Amino acid sequence: MGHAVAIIGTGQTHCGKRTDVSYPELIYEAVSRAFEDSGLSPDDIEAVVSGSMPPAMEGVNNPHLYWADAMGAGGKPLIRIATCGSTGISLAHAGFYHVSSGLFDLVLVVGAEKMYEGNPQGVMATVADPFFQRPFLAGAPGIFALQSNEWAHRYGLEEKRVRMAAAELSVRNHTDALDNPYAHIKVKIAVEDVLKSRVIAYPVRILDVCPASDGACAVIMASERMVRKMGAKPAWIRGVGYCGEEAFFGEGDKVVWQAAINAAKTAYKQAGITDPRKEIDVAEVYNPFTFQEMLFYECFGFCDFGQACELVEKGVVMRGGDLPCDPSGGVLCTNPIGATGLQRAAEIALQVTNKAGDHQIPGASTGLTHAMGGLDQFNGIMIISNSL
């Protein structure tokens, strides 16, 4: 193992339709809050990592150079990391490796997206290659609907039961988002609202699907030496895992999903976790689609394969349950894509340091954070804890 790495500050913007600020100004907002949270200033930072989704989303090539000043990066090392939906977790990993390598003591990590400036679905369509997949896989809902249906079919799950579990997850996320000051969608809904909402791609209804958001997130990472020097009580990064697979959707098994399983296994091994259900106190599972969230529970070992509905039905993954998931309201209610994965890490850092405010899970000491990207292709995990 390399040098120990901690998260010593986080900053998030309010998410939503942020036409009040330019793209660099949005980033400045998140970065300023991270400095405020950590008590550091831009001069303290030794290197910067930043990323977003396809730059076509905002129509600026090399967005990291466009925002360099908004991150205080002038004169400093800077790398742009982008891996589609998993960009945020890839950013967190890159920040981790900057410090873990021993080259830097303090690194600023920034993820952002301004989805109202472009045509999100149009851009998402261009993630698919132009030869075979682009004409068919128009946007994400279709892909996830395919995956969800395959999952339910594989385990012979009754349609009505899966539908109800997904609706309950939608309600859970929408309810939790009300307690997260930075969340985008803040409406009180009931199970009936989900069941009555418009079908986007069967079985996925509009309330099963995340919004497009404008938003940014910044995280400051530090070496153990710097943490001791500052006398900080940080969130420690205990394990990282990432795994990608084939470009062509339909080539790999997306139910017993190796990319998700491997990413979790690697991170668990580093963190010394053998029984995730017991040892993880809180998780921010990347959940742009309710159905897919359940599939992840299985791949991450929260339950056996085919058993995810039960976790929802028994309230295990709700606040108050023994493995609460997405107390922030999750991706389902807030999704500035390039920031989304990093928000998951920031949220878990807040949880394990008891700084999550109204959506704090009492006593949480170890959490899992996750994001998924590529063409339903990449999964990244980070285990974060309040002790080394």
Added chain:
Amino acid sequence: MGKRVAIVDTVQTEHGDKLEDNIREIMFGVVRQLLDRVGIEKSEIGTMVSASSDYWEGISCSNAYYYDAAGANLKSGSNAEEDSGLAFIYGFMRILSGDYKTALVISITKCSETPSAATLTHMSADPFFHRPVGLNETVVAGLQAREYMNRYGITEEDLAMVVVKNLGNAQKNPYAHRGGQLSEEEVLASSMMVYPLREMDIPSTSDGACAVLLAEEKIARDLTDTPIFVEGVGWGTDHSFLGDRNLLNGSLPKAAERAYQMAGVKDPSNEIDMAEICDITSFHEILWMEQLGFCPPGKGADLVKDGVTAMHGKLPVNPSGGLFGANPYVARGLIRIAEAAMQLKGEAGDRQVLDVSRAVAQSVHGLGGQLHSVIILGT
């Protein structure tokens, strides 16, 4: 830094105007060739870091499309976008961390499939201030060159000498896209692109890919008799708004200082034996050499004139022909690193320079050279 990391081997495509194969096929080709040369299996690769660009690929999340073609299926990978010099550095950091023993670094660009560099770098200009007045890489290069000429009094003939040298060197590089024995007069006869830079002062773009295998010292020594060690890395960005920047003293001097410090290099002009740098124009080879500490500011053209940077000069610069030889946009930085490694291994064939034990490679992207990376390699 306790751990040492080395380049095991490198592979390039034969760069060209238009490579016929699909991106995935080309990627597979270079990675496969690299594994075969080194004699290992895909399963022995620890991690993969790639460099590409959505705008330079026309496919969003550009690494997703070739991820498995790069040998990374069911592996941990990442994408340092826009600049393959940075992907190399990220791969290096991943090994330093101890999480991985080997890292595959790859990059590809097929400029034949994309809009022109002028159009795509125009898209790098912010939409409010820079884009409406038509800034792009070439236009900013002109502004920079004009300012330099005014300050130091170099001439168009000085610039032409760089073109003649690099195209001449490229003739001996089997991977180069173009090369030739030209005269300065021929360069000066080419049409004016962006005053004071002529068409031949600016390398046109290419198709190409490159793959480099990095490993921690012990593994590297097992896999090759000639490991090339990463002695130092440094990188850095300049400010966003062009008017805020000093175009003749940007982020490169600092990036170079970081790399030299890490490598323990105090006097680059004497301690560096050769260099592969991103000559995005003839003028920039001169500017970058100065900022890499090869000579004082304003003296870069003298190095060319005096033959110091010629193939068998005291400090050969771009014996591969540099970007004049081939310019597959995002991949060009990694190609500089690969070329420097080949020289240090003594495997550079007809373009081999003599007595080299330490080399510098430099990569850059962004208008006017906004973000530079510098890598020091040694035997």
Added chain:
Amino acid sequence: MSGESRILEGYVSLPYKWAMGAATTRFFEELKNKKIMGTKCPKCNRVLIPARSFCSHCFEKIDEWKEVSQEGTLRTWCTVNFSYEGQPKEPPYILGIIDLDGADVGLPHFVGGVDLDDFEEAAKKVHIGGRVRAVWKENRTGNILDIDYFQPVE
């Protein structure tokens, strides 16, 4: 793999709606009134144009507005003689970075009012260190091209 490899031609074209933020919005509004406004950083005292809401160096918020001169010094210039897709102006034309009096950063913009057919003559008028002055468009709609170009003054 051998055999024929054909080319699939495609085109990427998407609409954008870029939020400007308050500082840029006001900067453009003032251009309609032929005013070039900067903002002054309280920490380093630099006057930045175009007006910004934060200082790139000090990382401080800024809200003090300062009008700068419409005249300034040409820091550098070049001619643009080639064309590309998406280009905002027919080549050939001149581009410069202008250090306006009262501003601490330069503004990239067109330099005009000179005949480029005679390059020698043009180069006499347009030179580094030379003075230039803003020439305004008749119809100003609130964007950076409300300034038509900067013209050499002597």
